Amino acid sequence: AQKVTQAQTEISVVEKEDVTLDCVYETRDTTYYLFWYKQPPSGELVFLIRRNSFDEQNEISGRYSWNFQKSTSSFNFTITASQVVDSAVYFCALRGSNYKLTFGKGTLLTVNP
């Protein structure tokens, strides 16, 4: 069975602070994909990143960066110099061999001005 744990239910920061959202996963598959999505108040899911299990290189995209550590089954997401527009719910998800996505419970990020 697949499982994704986002232990942080809510995080509140002040603008320009850096913030890291944690994601820990469980799977028996050797090949799998990890995702991060952003869900603003409008509800539409915004795709942020996909990482396959064989690619442990960290990735940076503007103010966003991701740290994939297979040894600890973690795929953490850091926002540098946060902005009010970053306020949203962020979901980590796992797709295994059955092609189904398993979502974590999400982390509500509030960035205050």
Add this chain to the structure above:
Amino acid sequence: GAVVSQHPSRVICKSGTSVKIECRSLDFQATTMFWYRQFPKQSLMLMATSNEGSKATYEQGVEKDKFLINHASLTLSTLTVTSAHPEDSSFYICSASLAGGEQFFGPGTRLTVL
């Protein structure tokens, strides 16, 4: 590319009526579509997987007679909530994918049953 639409975006209905939600892949042919349900402040839960031309596969605990799914073409899947009740009020999200490929999500449909 890879745009998925849902219609309606918001619907309010009376208890006991049926509601149909459409999910369309606008610029690609989706062999598989997924339907998710999201309660307020909760995660997305997969309800069912539908492949074009075949019966949907429902997740455990999802009533297939309550949530009818039809995937009649490679660009359209519909979810019908039959005899809706207030507890069916939720945010329903679909996604569409090519075989074994990326899932592209629709904008969601907010259903309120009075």
